[in-house]
Amino acid sequence: EKEKENNNNNNKDDNIIDNGNVVDFIKDGIMYSEIEASVLSPGHYFGETSLLNEKDKDKDETDKNNQSSLPRFVCKCDCVIFEMEKKNIDLFFEQVPQARQWFDIMLSRYNCDLNTILQIPKALRYFTMFLESEFSAENIHFYLAIREYKKSFTFLHQNTKIDMANIICNAFIADSADQQINISGRLKRNILRQVQDKNITENMFDDCLHCVITLIERDSFPRFKQSIMFQQFLSSVENFTVTTKHDWERKLGDENKVDIIRRTSTFDKLIQNNKILERALS
């Protein structure tokens, strides 16, 4: 078995630390650090942390002086490895904003913010499950209802808008509402009056939504991050591979027979990958 060494930090272009790799081993590969930490197979990647960490200059300096502590990656067989520069991945994130949130979660883990969780359907499912266990799921249901309301607002007929606003009020705002939300008397009165006057606007619920989001953020969300459900969500994220061996083989054709090929990964390749990412996100 032929061993090829690929030190993550020595084979870099100029912006060493900012730079990471998307790695692909065509055949089963093994990744070593000084102690064998884990085995990477097609679709895995490494070094992604430095891609996403926003310019932490002090830390970069320490890293440079401290190269020995960084993991070494060793190929156990013929591999194809793609390299991705930070400026490219930033471009990619501009085009596919959900992917940014997805990576945010993987890297920030316990420090991720509420907005990230709300944008990712799978994370939202876990969070909703948690809120149900705490009897405060009405907050997230309200959030989703308003999101839907605002998304469809411009396409709706005036009467439908009034109906929708009425439905939201009866479900979440009025005192008789099954899922009444925890907002101040002032906000409640304003909304109810506005609906009664048929004065329907796209942003009429924004203040209520802000009130509810703040409540979630201050009260439930910190507990969610301490909960078993958040841990389960994180482990389900971590065990997900971005692509499959099959996908890569199809894309690469004959090239997969060659020795280690290092290329600066093009933006296009990651965009193709986006299809798979999207699947992961939904």
Added chain:
Amino acid sequence: MGGCMSDSQDTTDRNVEREIEKDKKQDTRAHKLLLLGAGGSGKSTFFKQLKAIHGEGHNDREKEGFKRQIHGQVVESIQLLIRQCKTVTKDPLPGIKDEDDEPFGNDDLDDARLSNSLKVEMTETEIAQFKIAKEFDQSCQYLLEIHGSRSALTEQLVTHVKSLWNECPAIQAMFEHRNKIGIPDSSAFFFNDIERIGRSDYTPDHKDIVLARYRTTGMTEKEFHIKDAVFKVLDVGGQRNERKKWIHFFDGVTAVLFVVSLTCYDEVPFEDVTDLAADVTLMNSMLESIKVFEDTLDFECFQKTGFILFFNKADLMQEKIKRVPITNAFPNYKGPQEFKPSVDYISKYFLSLNRVPEREMLLRFFFEYVLFVNYW
């Protein structure tokens, strides 16, 4: 990155089931204590105290959460103070839209609860004291533009809050009316300590954590091991919408810990908060508390359940009683406007609401951040 295990809903479900099984087993040996009370009475504060004294305390991640809560409280309180001043004096600030406040004095035709009889008229001179001087315009604008949920305390923010809080009489005057506009008492403490709280290496200490005030939604539970006994304490939200959920927690309760804020007899409940015109004799959290207590006592499943009544914020009460008599909420009170007789009257009043003589009723008093723990 680990192996290629796919995400499986089944695993999740099984784990959750296992958790529930485990919970059920614990249920049989733990005493279930239910914290109830109207909004803002101090249930979660009590819960935090328990955690600090009998639990494992608050870990770094939780402290990070409290830090955000405190920062948020500071920003929201100062924003609310500015907005209310601006609204009352009909003083628009360029570039800022009035978010949720309609102009003061706009009659609510549809809302019977707020008919004119509930409103207190203010004279011109009274209104004038809320006028924020021109020199603070920049601070006001800066602070109002901050989006509430992203409110790390920057150096600039600290400077603006400090100048408004310490040098602007209108803000101080408005803070005196905090009972009507839903600003927590503890905001004063955080305003005074703004420099310490705004430091980049700030970590909230025990007192900060206990004084941090935010509404609770839904229910959280926590187990405490005190001597040989296991207590499972449930903390819930207290606003009207939250009370609709209480019925789900009533099963198998050993004792109800009912929390009453002594000082709430001139505070407008969050659910009713409108503006300065609110008449606190007709709408205050003490009346709300009494109603909630009566309703709770009446529940069929609580007929044999012991109640512990906690009267909270005794320290603040000692100050407030000098300014405001309890006749706000108890028009029949004829005693002197002093701490001891007033508190006695309130506690006796609550006890008298119990119509089941054999039910065990205990009374306790505690201060906002000093908890006496020898009642078990």
